[in-house]
Structures are given as C-alpha cells and as structure tokens.
Amino acid sequence: MRLLNNMRLMTKLAVPVAIFVAISVGLIALARTGLETMATDTQELVEVDAARLRMLLQLSADVNQATIAEKNILADRVIESRPTYASRYEDEKKITLKDTDALVASAHTPEIRAAYDTLKSLIANYFALADQSVAHGLKGYMDDAAMKISNGEARDVRMKVMGLLNEQVDQSTKALELSTKEAKDLAEWTSLTLIVSAVIGLAAAVMLIGAIVVYGIVRPLSGITEAMARLADGDLTVQVTGSERKDEVGRLARSLQVFKDNAVEARRLAAEQEAENDAKMRRAQMLDQLTRQFEANVSTMTHELSSAASELEGTARLMTGVADRARQQSVGVASAAEQTS
Known part of the structure; x- marks a missing residue:
C-alpha cells in the first residue's frame, strides 16, 4: 500500500490496465496453446487413427477382392477366360501386399x-x-487339388486374416472414438479454462481497480475534504493525514497542512495582538484611575490649603488687631508718660 501511495494517479490507473492487458495476453496464449493442441489432436485423429482405420478397411476389401478373383478362376468353366481372372488376382494380390506394407509402416506403437x-x-x-x-x-x-487348398488351408488362413483385420478395425474404431472424445474433452476444457480465467482475470482487475480507487483516491480525498471542512469551521486541532504520500493526494495534504499552519499562526498572532490590546487597555485604565486619584488628591490638598489659608488669614487679622491694640496701648502709655513727666 505504501508503494501504491507513492504512485501518481495515472500510474495507479495504469497498473490494473497493465494487469488486464497481461491477463488478455495470457488468455490469448492459453487459447492459442489449446487450439494448437486441438489442431494436433485433430490432425492425429485424421491422419493417424482415421487413416489407419481406412487402411484396415481397404485391406479387408483387398483380401476379399483377391479371394473373389481366386474363386472365379476355380469356378470358371471357360478355360480361355481363366488367365484374365488370374491377371486380376495378381493385381489384387499386389494391391493387397502394397496396402499391407503401408499399414505396417503406419504403426506408431510397438504393440500395433x-x-x-x-x-x-x-x-x-x-x-x-x-x-x-x-x-x-x-x-x-x-x-x-485347387478346391482342397482354397476351401481348406487357404480358407483357414484367410479367416484368421479377416479375424485379425476385424479385431484391428474394432481397436482402431475404439481408438478413433477415444481420440474424438479426448478432442471434445480438450475443447470443453479449453473453453472452460478460458471462461474461468477470463472471469478470474476480469474480477481481479476490477477488484484491483476498486481497491486503488477506494483506498488510493476516495478515502484519502474524503479525509482531506473532512479536514478542510473542519478547518473552515475554525477547528485547528484537526490532523491532516497523507502528507507523506508522493501522489496528488499527498500534494493536496501538504497544501492543506500549509493552510492549517498559516491559520494556526494567524490565530496565534491575533491572540498576541488581542493580549497586547488588553494590556494597553489595562494600562490606559490604570493611568486614568491614577489621574483621577491624583486629581482627587490635588483637589483635597487644595481644599485643605484653602482652609489653612483662611485660618492663617483669620489669625493674621487677629494678630493685626492685637498689634493695633498693643500699639494703641503703647501710644496711650507713652502719652501718659509724657503727661506724668
């Protein structure tokens, strides 16, 4: 998954496409192999089994034709026509021996x-x-003598030949049926294998695409979208995940982290500014309070000084009166003294 997170989006989408192409190539190769095997089996079916059966049937017919020619020689009443049958017999004999050699040459197993x-x-x-x-x-x-040989030893040997030919025909027929069944089974197996492989391959590609889309794109983008919504609502405690990724989602996460860091810094600066404003406000209030208190103190002192000045003025007036009276008394005393003298 970490490797997947470090891939670009196009690379992620290219991975399942490449897998799909590989599966398609594999299916084509499998189909080609199956078709080649079927072609080989069919060719063997036609060229070996069917050809061998045809040669056995032809050889059986050759023996019968040679036997008929041999019997015609014995049964013909016209002596002059017997050489014609004899020539036909020789021709059938040559054909039979030639077909026998061809049949022996077609044997592909030691038993056959x-x-x-x-x-x-x-x-x-x-x-x-x-x-x-x-x-x-x-x-x-x-x-x-001819009848004795033809109906005696020759017939016994010919019956053995025909019996062995019939036995080989039966075996070849069974082999042909078996080869046909094997070819049919191979075709069905190839078809089933291609279908199953195609289904599994397509399912794997779809699952891989789904996993890449869900785990590599949808979920990370959903997380980033949720984080952006919370940041937009002012929640700066949200955790931004995926910034370590090397793909487009990682770029979005890193951009969102920068946005969050800037928002946190802005909030910190705003808090500092608000604290500074509060401090200034408190200082202003304190200065205002001190000013008011100073003014109150000055007013009190002024009032007290005014009262003291009034008292001093009264005292001064009293002392002036006393001085005037003392002066008058002094003048009176002086006048009395002058009068006495």
Missing part, C-alpha cells in the same frame, strides 16, 4: 507394429496358399 507384422505374415501365408490354388485352378474346372 507387432499386430500388423502378424497380419502381414498371415496375408503372406494366405497368398502362398492362394497361389497354389490358382496354379491348380488354371489346369481345369473345379480342380480337386
């Missing part, structure tokens, strides 16, 4: 190769006996 070698040996034995039957049949109609 051993079975095909056994089949080839039986076919060779059959044609060895059939050659003897044809050689006797060219001599006359329903030759006893």
Whole structure:
C-alpha cells in the first residue's frame, strides 16, 4: 500500500490496465496453446487413427477382392477366360501386399507394429496358399487339388486374416472414438479454462481497480475534504493525514497542512495582538484611575490649603488687631508718660 501511495494517479490507473492487458495476453496464449493442441489432436485423429482405420478397411476389401478373383478362376468353366481372372488376382494380390506394407509402416506403437507384422505374415501365408490354388485352378474346372487348398488351408488362413483385420478395425474404431472424445474433452476444457480465467482475470482487475480507487483516491480525498471542512469551521486541532504520500493526494495534504499552519499562526498572532490590546487597555485604565486619584488628591490638598489659608488669614487679622491694640496701648502709655513727666 505504501508503494501504491507513492504512485501518481495515472500510474495507479495504469497498473490494473497493465494487469488486464497481461491477463488478455495470457488468455490469448492459453487459447492459442489449446487450439494448437486441438489442431494436433485433430490432425492425429485424421491422419493417424482415421487413416489407419481406412487402411484396415481397404485391406479387408483387398483380401476379399483377391479371394473373389481366386474363386472365379476355380469356378470358371471357360478355360480361355481363366488367365484374365488370374491377371486380376495378381493385381489384387499386389494391391493387397502394397496396402499391407503401408499399414505396417503406419504403426506408431510397438504393440500395433507387432499386430500388423502378424497380419502381414498371415496375408503372406494366405497368398502362398492362394497361389497354389490358382496354379491348380488354371489346369481345369473345379480342380480337386485347387478346391482342397482354397476351401481348406487357404480358407483357414484367410479367416484368421479377416479375424485379425476385424479385431484391428474394432481397436482402431475404439481408438478413433477415444481420440474424438479426448478432442471434445480438450475443447470443453479449453473453453472452460478460458471462461474461468477470463472471469478470474476480469474480477481481479476490477477488484484491483476498486481497491486503488477506494483506498488510493476516495478515502484519502474524503479525509482531506473532512479536514478542510473542519478547518473552515475554525477547528485547528484537526490532523491532516497523507502528507507523506508522493501522489496528488499527498500534494493536496501538504497544501492543506500549509493552510492549517498559516491559520494556526494567524490565530496565534491575533491572540498576541488581542493580549497586547488588553494590556494597553489595562494600562490606559490604570493611568486614568491614577489621574483621577491624583486629581482627587490635588483637589483635597487644595481644599485643605484653602482652609489653612483662611485660618492663617483669620489669625493674621487677629494678630493685626492685637498689634493695633498693643500699639494703641503703647501710644496711650507713652502719652501718659509724657503727661506724668
């Protein structure tokens, strides 16, 4: 999460996009691998199993055609036409032996190769006996020696050949059905894997985008919005989180922290100014009180001085009267003294 917080917004959004692209590439690679495997299995199905089944059926038909040609030689009453059947027999024989060699060459496992070698040996034995039957049949109609070989040993060997061919046809048919089922199962598995992988990949990408949007963008922005609202209401105790982030949210948080610090500083300066104004007001009130008290004291002292001056004036008048009387008495005494003398 710390690494996510240090990513820019575009980088955060690019991460799930990159994951989505990686998942898409993985799905494409998985689909391509599955399709290549299906193509390989289908090719093997067509080129190996189906081709082997076709060769077995063709070989069975070849043996039957050679047998029919051999039987026609024995059953033809016209001696002149027997060489024609003999030539047809030789052609069918060559085709059968050629198809047998091709079948043996198509074996892709030791077990199948051993079975095909056994089949080839039986076919060779059959044609060895059939050659003897044809050689006797060219001599006359329903030759006893030819009939004995054809309906005896040659038929027994041919029945073994046909039995082994039918057994191999059954095995090839089952192998073809199994390969078809495996190809179908592979197609279903590939389809299911692609669907599940796509769902899981898309779900993971959506969950990652949701986590990035919720935890990397919405919640931090909600916290910053709430902090801004509280700051706007004057609550300077709010904690601004996310300033350590390196993304756009971190830039907003740091800007909001600066705004908060400035608001705190402004409030501190306002408080200091208010305290200073209060101090000035108190000093002014104190000076006014002192002035009033001084004026009161001066007024009292002036009144007292005025009273004292009045008393002094009265005393002075009294003393003046006394002095006048003393002077008058002195004058009277002096006059009396003069009269006495």
